[in-house]
Amino acid sequence: TYVNCCPLCNSFNSSRVLLQAEVNKGFYQQTGDYIIGGLFPVHFGIKGLSTQYKPEAMECKGLPFNIQGYRHLQALRFAVEEINNSSVILPNVTLGYDLFDDCYEAVGIMATFNFLSKPLWSNVKIQKDYITYQPKVSAVIGPTVSDTAVITSNMLSYFMVPQQISYSAASEVLSNKRVFPSFLRTFPSDEKQAEAMVELLKEFQWSWIVVIGSDTEYSRRGKQELIKLAPFHELCIAYHRTVSTVISKQREEIAQVISIIVGRNVKVVLVFGEVVFALNFFTQVTQANVTGRVWIASMVWATDQSVADIPNFREIGTVLGIAPQPGIMTGFDQFVSKAVYQRSRCLPFLKARWVNDSAKGICNKFCEECQSLTAENILDIPEKRSSFRTYSAVYAVAHALHQLLGCDSGKCQNKTFFPWQLLEKVKTVNFSLYDKLIYFNEKGEAPTGYDIVMWNWTGESVSFDTIGTYSVKLGKVDLDARLINWPTEGNTAPVSVCSEDCLPGQKRKQAGPNICCFYCLTCPEGTYLNQSSRDLYECRSCHKDQWAPEGSPMCYERTKEYLSWKNNISLVLVSISTLGLVLTAAASIFFTVNLNTPVVKAAGGKLCLFMLVCLACCYCSVCLFIGKPTYVTCILRQLVFPISYTACLSCLVLRSFQIMCIFKMAARLPVSFDYWVKHNGQYIFIYMVTAVQIFLACFWIGISDNEPLFDYHFKDAIVLKCGEYTTRAIITEVAYTGLLSALCFIFSYTGEELPRNYNEAKCITFTMLIYFISIICYFMFDKAQSERNTTMWLVICILARLYGILGGYFFPKCYIILFKPKQNTAAFFRACIQNYTKLRN
Numbered sequence: 001t002y003v004n005c006c007p008l009c010n011s012f013n014s015s016r017v018l019l020q021a022e023v024n025k026g027f028y029q030q031t032g033d034y035i036i037g038g039l040f041p042v043h044f045g046i047k048g049l050s051t052q053y054k055p056e057a058m059e060c061k062g063l064p065f066n067i068q069g070y071r072h073l074q075a076l077r078f079a080v081e082e083i084n085n086s087s088v089i090l091p092n093v094t095l096g097y098d099l100f101d102d103c104y105e106a107v108g109i110m111a112t113f114n115f116l117s118k119p120l121w122s123n124v125k126i127q128k129d130y131i132t133y134q135p136k137v138s139a140v141i142g143p144t145v146s147d148t149a150v151i152t153s154n155m156l157s158y159f160m161v162p163q164q165i166s167y168s169a170a171s172e173v174l175s176n177k178r179v180f181p182s183f184l185r186t187f188p189s190d191e192k193q194a195e196a197m198v199e200l201l202k203e204f205q206w207s208w209i210v211v212i213g214s215d216t217e218y219s220r221r222g223k224q225e226l227i228k229l230a231p232f233h234e235l236c237i238a239y240h241r242t243v244s245t246v247i248s249k250q251r252e253e254i255a256q257v258i259s260i261i262v263g264r265n266v267k268v269v270l271v272f273g274e275v276v277f278a279l280n281f282f283t284q285v286t287q288a289n290v291t292g293r294v295w296i297a298s299m300v301w302a303t304d305q306s307v308a309d310i311p312n313f314r315e316i317g318t319v320l321g322i323a324p325q326p327g328i329m330t331g332f333d334q335f336v337s338k339a340v341y342q343r344s345r346c347l348p349f350l351k352a353r354w355v356n357d358s359a360k361g362i363c364n365k366f367c368e369e370c371q372s373l374t375a376e377n378i379l380d381i382p383e384k385r386s387s388f389r390t391y392s393a394v395y396a397v398a399h400a401l402h403q404l405l406g407c408d409s410g411k412c413q414n415k416t417f418f419p420w421q422l423l424e425k426v427k428t429v430n431f432s433l434y435d436k437l438i439y440f441n442e443k444g445e446a447p448t449g450y451d452i453v454m455w456n457w458t459g460e461s462v463s464f465d466t467i468g469t470y471s472v473k474l475g476k477v478d479l480d481a482r483l484i485n486w487p488t489e490g491n492t493a494p495v496s497v498c499s500e501d502c503l504p505g506q507k508r509k510q511a512g513p514n515i516c517c518f519y520c521l522t523c524p525e526g527t528y529l530n531q532s533s534r535d536l537y538e539c540r541s542c543h544k545d546q547w548a549p550e551g552s553p554m555c556y557e558r559t560k561e562y563l564s565w566k567n568n569i570s571l572v573l574v575s576i577s578t579l580g581l582v583l584t585a586a587a588s589i590f591f592t593v594n595l596n597t598p599v600v601k602a603a604g605g606k607l608c609l610f611m612l613v614c615l616a617c618c619y620c621s622v623c624l625f626i627g628k629p630t631y632v633t634c635i636l637r638q639l640v641f642p643i644s645y646t647a648c649l650s651c652l653v654l655r656s657f658q659i660m661c662i663f664k665m666a667a668r669l670p671v672s673f674d675y676w677v678k679h680n681g682q683y684i685f686i687y688m689v690t691a692v693q694i695f696l697a698c699f700w701i702g703i704s705d706n707e708p709l710f711d712y713h714f715k716d717a718i719v720l721k722c723g724e725y726t727t728r729a730i731i732t733e734v735a736y737t738g739l740l741s742a743l744c745f746i747f748s749y750t751g752e753e754l755p756r757n758y759n760e761a762k763c764i765t766f767t768m769l770i771y772f773i774s775i776i777c778y779f780m781f782d783k784a785q786s787e788r789n790t791t792m793w794l795v796i797c798i799l800a801r802l803y804g805i806l807g808g809y810f811f812p813k814c815y816i817i818l819f820k821p822k823q824n825t826a827a828f829f830r831a832c833i834q835n836y837t838k839l840r841n
Contacts, residue, residue, distance in 0.1 A: 037099075039143035075394075184396075279310065324389060328435075329388060395438065498517040708722055764809065771801050
């Protein structure tokens with residue numbers, strides 16, 4: 001059974017070839033030991049397809065001419081001629097070619113059947129397998145577009161013909177080796193193209209974009225790849241659309257796209273599509289007078305001259321493109337010039353409708369435009385880079401044949417091989433071509449990089465200037481933005497974002513479905529956020545040893561606060577304490593010298609010295625509150641001052657009580673008074689009162705770990721304190737000494753009418769007033785500052801109480817001794833007592 005590929009087969013002999021528009025006739029042909037098939041878009045589209053109702057033959061003749069496709073074709077012919085003339089590669093083997101114009105998918109299918117037919121045959125035999133099948137061609141270069149490649153590759157893969165080595169079909173779907181095992185290409189897939197586009201967008205921080213593509217395999221896949229990558233790079237698609245290829249629908253859909261681009265104020269638009277779609281799309285863009293945008297071109301049209309020739313195209317803004325990196329083809333210009341010269345001999349043959357052997361491969365009836373081309377038309381086009389991909393594809397086939405035929409000895413073996421054997425060799429080629437390393441990865445792709453090109457107009461002419469590169473291996477873009485002509489005042493890169501970045505110290509709150517659209521909220525105290533953070537939607541908490549004010553981009557180290565010896569306040573407090581200690585020492589000396597005088601005896605005698613010793617201990621205890629708290633100092637703080645102060649205060653209470661008893665209770669309760677004096681009641685009272693304070697201090701020390709702790713309640717500081725029970729211990733001490741002070745106050749006022757030299761009411765009242773004021777101020781100021789400066793206020797309170805006793809009780813006695821010696825006599829005291837007795841009687 002046969003599939004007839006050519007119902008009107010040609011007959012030709014060695015002297016001439018008939019030129020007829022038959023489907024199985026190649027656009028260019030050359031005989032050789034091994035034939036390479038080629039599919040090149042020398043023309044665009046297919047005419048009359050939308051109104052065709054009969055399965056008539058489809059011709060490319062008469063359609064718009066594509067100089068770029070024709071240049072690809074000439075690149076293949078040039079590579080074949082170089083290889084045939086080389087003594088290094090395939091030394092005694094001649095390559096031929098059979099090249100077709102694939103202006104439309106259907107034409108590519110017909111050409112593929114021709115490739116699969118056997119030599120001198122026009123049909124393909126249907127059989128169980130094709131392991132030993134030998135088609136006309138050994139390999140196929142092309143086609144251009146992914147839609148055609150998907151169809152033809154499905155056909156050729158069944159025969160395991162190495163196809164393509166494609167120079168332009170970029171769809172990622174073709175990388176699936178399970179479906180397209182024989183498909184290869186001399187550039188990366190559109191997956192890598194999408195990655196390059198993403199990196200380009202990130203380079204200029206464009207996050208609000210529109211993605212447009214045509215309804216073709218290449219465009220759909222490329223657009224899908226970019227949309228898939230976008231969320232991982234914080235890119236937002238403001239709008240995306242696949243535009244129909246049906247012309248009647250296409251114009252309406254393009255108009256809708258343009259309206260959305262303008263309405264949503266998107267400054268960056270990515271356009272996936274073939275050249276035909278780009279022509280139609282930008283024709284309407286220029287007609288709509290859309291300007292000031294950045295247009296990013298996909299690989300297929302990134303360097304196409306025909307798109308640049310659209311009237312007023314340069315007014316639309318800046319065009320950047322992703323283009324495979326170029327290569328060198330030394331001698332190509334001379335080859336084209338020679339071919340053009342030889343083609344000038346074709347006109348007589350074309351008129352006679354036949355070609356002799358000398359003109360075979362030069363003259364072509366199916367391309368009347370080719371006959372009028374000059375060498376400059378082919379060579380002087382802005383974009384020449386893509387031709388190298390075709391050139392390197394031919395060399396990949398040649399190197400595979402070189403290995404398969406065992407040509408390393410200087411002569412190739414004349415042996416039979418099958419397409420699947422050649423395919424295995426093509427997959428493993430690794431060679432250098434003008435400093436370009438050519439090989440294929442596991443997906444059948446040559447992992448070359450991309451150039452970032454800018455369309456640069458000089459007058460009415462355009463050049464495709466390389467401004468940077470994208471490395472597939474590194475996955476990053478390297479470009480010089482200074483080379484770009486931007487469509488803005490001041491030649492600065494336009495901003496294309498849905499929302500402006502938040503200020504440092506602000507977090508994003510998403511508004512709507514797009515992560516690029518948000519409003520900003522200020523981070524609260526204790527949290528921070530900067531633009532280098534991975535998560536810009538949550539403020540990050542500072543470490544407990546750090547703090548941050550509201551709206552902070554960073555955390556700051558908390559200062560560890562305590563009454564340091566270097567602190568000015570500490571120095572002042574220590575100075576005041578030292579002065580108090582000196583005054584106490586002076587008073588002690590003074591009282592010791594005058595111990596037997598009536599004033600000292602009336603004040604308490606030796607108890608005064610005990611009180612002064614206690615006061616000295618209290619002044620010394622101030623040093624325990626200065627410096628970094630330790631386990632020892634925390635314990636001593638709860639012992640030295642509370643016990644010393646309580647002992648001193650107990651003497652004041654005792655003295656007030658004794659004076660009251662002597663003048664008011666001794667006569668009424670003589671037995672009790674005698675018992676009190678006889679059994680040293682005054683000392684027992686002091687011991688008992690002090691013992692209670694010792695018990696309270698030991699109790700709090702016992703239930704606390706007494707280790708210094710860090711108080712983190714303050715936003716910008718860590719306050720070092722002594723134990724968690726310190727505050728409770730202070731309250732207990734204050735409550736107890738407050739009770740003693742109240743008793744002292746009561747006893748003093750009870751004896752208000754006593755003899756003047758025994759009346760301590762005023763002195764003790766002053767002392768107790770200082771006590772209560774200092775306590776009230778301590779709690780008030782400490783609470784106002786949330787216990788941040790507890791130690792400082794406590795020391796101030798301590799000093800106030802000490803100076804209250806020293807100044808209120810002892811200084812008046814010293815004043816009398818020094819400045820009123822007449823009042824410090826026994827006679828004066830007896831006179832006071834007599835006056836008191838007379839008044840009472």
